Amino acid sequence: MDITKHIGSIPFFEELPNEQIEDLSMIITDQVFDRGQIIFSEGDDGNGFYVVVSGRVKIFKLSPEGKEQILHIFGPGDPFGEVAVFAGQHFPANAEAMESSRIFFFPRESFSDLIKNNPSLALNMLAILSKRLRRFANLIDDLSLKEVPGRLAAHLLYLSGQAEGTEQLELNITKTQLASLLGTIPETLSRILGKMSKQGLIESDGRRIKILDREALEELAESGGRL
Amino acid sequence: MDITKHIGSIPFFEELPNEQIEDLSMIITDQVFDRGQIIFSEGDDGNGFYVVVSGRVKIFKLSPEGKEQILHIFGPGDPFGEVAVFAGQHFPANAEAMESSRIFFFPRESFSDLIKNNPSLALNMLAILSKRLRRFANLIDDLSLKEVPGRLAAHLLYLSGQAEGTEQLELNITKTQLASLLGTIPETLSRILGKMSKQGLIESDGRRIKILDREALEELAESGGRL
DNA sequence: CGTGGCCTTGATAAAGTTCAAGAGCCGTGG
DNA sequence: CCACGGCTCTTGAACTTTATCAAGGCCACG
Numbered sequence: 001m002d003i004t005k006h007i008g009s010i011p012f013f014e015e016l017p018n019e020q021i022e023d024l025s026m027i028i029t030d031q032v033f034d035r036g037q038i039i040f041s042e043g044d045d046g047n048g049f050y051v052v053v054s055g056r057v058k059i060f061k062l063s064p065e066g067k068e069q070i071l072h073i074f075g076p077g078d079p080f081g082e083v084a085v086f087a088g089q090h091f092p093a094n095a096e097a098m099e100s101s102r103i104f105f106f107p108r109e110s111f112s113d114l115i116k117n118n119p120s121l122a123l124n125m126l127a128i129l130s131k132r133l134r135r136f137a138n139l140i141d142d143l144s145l146k147e148v149p150g151r152l153a154a155h156l157l158y159l160s161g162q163a164e165g166t167e168q169l170e171l172n173i174t175k176t177q178l179a180s181l182l183g184t185i186p187e188t189l190s191r192i193l194g195k196m197s198k199q200g201l202i203e204s205d206g207r208r209i210k211i212l213d214r215e216a217l218e219e220l221a222e223s224g225g226r227l
Numbered sequence: 228m229d230i231t232k233h234i235g236s237i238p239f240f241e242e243l244p245n246e247q248i249e250d251l252s253m254i255i256t257d258q259v260f261d262r263g264q265i266i267f268s269e270g271d272d273g274n275g276f277y278v279v280v281s282g283r284v285k286i287f288k289l290s291p292e293g294k295e296q297i298l299h300i301f302g303p304g305d306p307f308g309e310v311a312v313f314a315g316q317h318f319p320a321n322a323e324a325m326e327s328s329r330i331f332f333f334p335r336e337s338f339s340d341l342i343k344n345n346p347s348l349a350l351n352m353l354a355i356l357s358k359r360l361r362r363f364a365n366l367i368d369d370l371s372l373k374e375v376p377g378r379l380a381a382h383l384l385y386l387s388g389q390a391e392g393t394e395q396l397e398l399n400i401t402k403t404q405l406a407s408l409l410g411t412i413p414e415t416l417s418r419i420l421g422k423m424s425k426q427g428l429i430e431s432d433g434r435r436i437k438i439l440d441r442e443a444l445e446e447l448a449e450s451g452g453r454l
Numbered sequence: 455c456g457t458g459g460c461c462t463t464g465a466t467a468a469a470g471t472t473c474a475a476g477a478g479c480c481g482t483g484g
Numbered sequence: 485c486c487a488c489g490g491c492t493c494t495t496g497a498a499c500t501t502t503a504t505c506a507a508g509g510c511c512a513c514g
Contacts, residue, residue, distance in 0.1 A: 130314035
């Protein structure tokens, strides 16, 4: 098995001495999930956490009527479900494989033992949780203070920040999912993309979006914006 | 000074050996903030974190037009601003004293040293951050999936859960602040409280609110609810 | 080639915000 | 002691944003 290789390449475990990586490899469960398969559901007992090895996983909440709000989309190297390990017992949201994905599972006990002996691991984990808190704070801010065009503008700028330089973006999710990520519905998203195109802010062709007027987008994102 | 006594009584530091509490007391800055005074602003450099000793502190985001979304309200024993210590450098939101408050400040360096030697401290911190993530996830869920009546119902039930048993609640914040906490504005909150009263779900008199029909409220909170 | 998912567009309706005005409350200072 | 200013809360009316419902087009995959 090449499990140890995989573990070593998870950013989060990088600094771990080989010895401990081998220990880890003994307690890991290695699983593959098909596209659409549920990894865990809100309220399930969480007796460990997961790391994406390959593929993508979406973390989301469901309203009683079945509408979903996506909280995160995680890819290779990203841990998820850790909240259940440190606070309380059950998962606060649902996790589903967006495509065929390989996932490592780390049982709670062994992991918290590990942390007790590895302060740097704890600090890593603290950094990860802190970053998520920060992102959530922004999302809450956006949801309550900005309207959809503002949220979309902010998101596009965020994406272009990732892929630095280029004004040319490629969505790696469907527009329906993007809508859910922005806290709205596909119809509304579609209309707003339309308006933005008509006003020359962007060019939108399927999953390809080109930023034409970055300043105007920034203005929109800042101001909470109307179109 | 009785700083050590105060530190010992912060839940979070409880398990710390006396020695280290004394070490801590050497590096703490002890400050008093008046009502309305800003403790830090979004974007400020965060070279440490805070703990409320007495009083109350509100953590919030501001829209460019000045509308605020309250993220947390913290009281005695609650730490805040830790995100800046573990992830990145600047504070992701604003902090303001809601009343005259005594606050301890812990410089980043010394605190992260401390954590390196105290795994249980790290675990405590992880638990705190995890709980906040969980609360945020719920808030996001509410904001995007529920309408205001549903959020209000959920919040009232949450409050009554705290003060266990009684159906009689006393808000300890203004209705304007409650509106901000729910992601809406005072006018809307006022109207919805009015409707709930008319329909016999609650009785509302100033800051005193009495739950008359708990089941109906639960139904509202569950279903995302209309009135 | 048909079926299902995804995307778009239109008409309609609901929820919430904005703006404006007024009432109640409280602490300060004349 | 009373009046003033400031703040909170409430209510009404107009308006805006967004969701809902319905229908049609497109594309990929079996």
